[in-house]
Amino acid sequence: MEASMKQLGLSNTELSTLCLELSVLIHAGVSVGDSVSLLAQEEPDAALRGVLEQTALRADECGSLGKALREADCFPAYLCDLVTVGEESGRPDEALRALSGYYDNRARMDRQLRSALLYPAVLLLIMLAVIVVLLTQVLPVFNDVYANLGGQLTGVAGGLLSLGQALDGLMPVLCALLVLIVVLLGAFAGSFRFRSGVLSFWRKRWGDKGISRKMNTARFAQALAMGISSGLPVEEALDLASSLLSDLPSAQKRCQECKARLDDNVPLAQAMNASGLLPQADCRLLAVGTANGASETVMTQIADRLSEEGDAALEARMGQIEPTLVVASSILVGLILLSVMLPLMHIMTAIG
Numbered sequence: 001m002e003a004s005m006k007q008l009g010l011s012n013t014e015l016s017t018l019c020l021e022l023s024v025l026i027h028a029g030v031s032v033g034d035s036v037s038l039l040a041q042e043e044p045d046a047a048l049r050g051v052l053e054q055t056a057l058r059a060d061e062c063g064s065l066g067k068a069l070r071e072a073d074c075f076p077a078y079l080c081d082l083v084t085v086g087e088e089s090g091r092p093d094e095a096l097r098a099l100s101g102y103y104d105n106r107a108r109m110d111r112q113l114r115s116a117l118l119y120p121a122v123l124l125l126i127m128l129a130v131i132v133v134l135l136t137q138v139l140p141v142f143n144d145v146y147a148n149l150g151g152q153l154t155g156v157a158g159g160l161l162s163l164g165q166a167l168d169g170l171m172p173v174l175c176a177l178l179v180l181i182v183v184l185l186g187a188f189a190g191s192f193r194f195r196s197g198v199l200s201f202w203r204k205r206w207g208d209k210g211i212s213r214k215m216n217t218a219r220f221a222q223a224l225a226m227g228i229s230s231g232l233p234v235e236e237a238l239d240l241a242s243s244l245l246s247d248l249p250s251a252q253k254r255c256q257e258c259k260a261r262l263d264d265n266v267p268l269a270q271a272m273n274a275s276g277l278l279p280q281a282d283c284r285l286l287a288v289g290t291a292n293g294a295s296e297t298v299m300t301q302i303a304d305r306l307s308e309e310g311d312a313a314l315e316a317r318m319g320q321i322e323p324t325l326v327v328a329s330s331i332l333v334g335l336i337l338l339s340v341m342l343p344l345m346h347i348m349t350a351i352g
Helices: 003-007 012-027 032-042 046-062 065-072 077-088 092-148 155-169 171-190 192-206 210-229 234-245 249-263 268-275 280-291 295-351
Strands: none
Touching: 012 032, 012 092, 032 046, 032 065, 046 065, 065 077, 077 092, 077 210, 077 234, 092 155, 092 171, 092 210, 092 295, 155 171, 155 295, 171 192, 210 234, 210 295, 234 249, 249 268, 268 280, 280 295
16 A cells, blocks of 8 residues: 555555545536535544545645645655546546546455455464364373273374473463454454555565565456546556556566667567566457557457456465364364374273
8 A cells, every 4th residue: 555545544445435425516517616525524543534635725825735735744655646647638527437437446455355365364374273272182092091991092192182281281371362363463454554554565576476466467457447447548657557566576677678678669569568567468468459540449448357356366365274173183183182092082981
């Protein structure tokens, strides 16, 4: 997330709603300043209401919504830049509507990521809790039974019993860790700022591989499509879209390589293919669209398809994680019980 969002803590959903409402009002013929002022009057949050009121005054003074939003220093730079582009091309309502759709998609992706990370973490936590209970509470009972029968737990079962005794001694520490983990999971699920910070940290280190790269490519394609549709030259649209990937050095490198090729008069589709910004099949489709004067439409279609592919890949991965954890926990619990029950059965058979 852009740093400017942290000042108000605006979520993607709130940004989407704000852009949509402004788009509707401006399209209906309401002036820019009055549109923002109307939203300020209906805004329940005092901090955001104050920002909107100041933005409305500044928009009336300078006659530019994009400039007023940028001077407020509370909104993403990408939003401000695209609104300015829309005003310069005479289509501010269309730019705001496109931004509303963009941030709505971002909100949906945020919910999917939250589910993808949170649900497996909770499942893993429950699985570990069950195993700890088996090791610390159940195995000692079996050990007492063996002792009464004149035997003792050996082999794997004996090792597990020793592990359980060690864990039992560390129970206060384990409880403290459990509380900490639960608090962190709650903060991740409920706090937009905390979740954004965690995801930003993760993105900087591992955010340009696998499914994350697919989703980053979809974000880039959506931003590029909006920039081109708003009338920006390709180079400027590329710069604007690449700003959304500023926390990914490898993605920034690909953008710079693409821009360098464009400066050498290489066609857009070939430049993107050579730099790896878009998949090869999409680059071929973009080349066909550019040759037929439909680059805007084709770019939008590519962005939509990449977004769907990213969503499908994330759902597929989520579908793999749950059964994997369930099977792993079932096997582990089964091994623990078998390591105890089989020797006990042999002793009972001998007694019988």
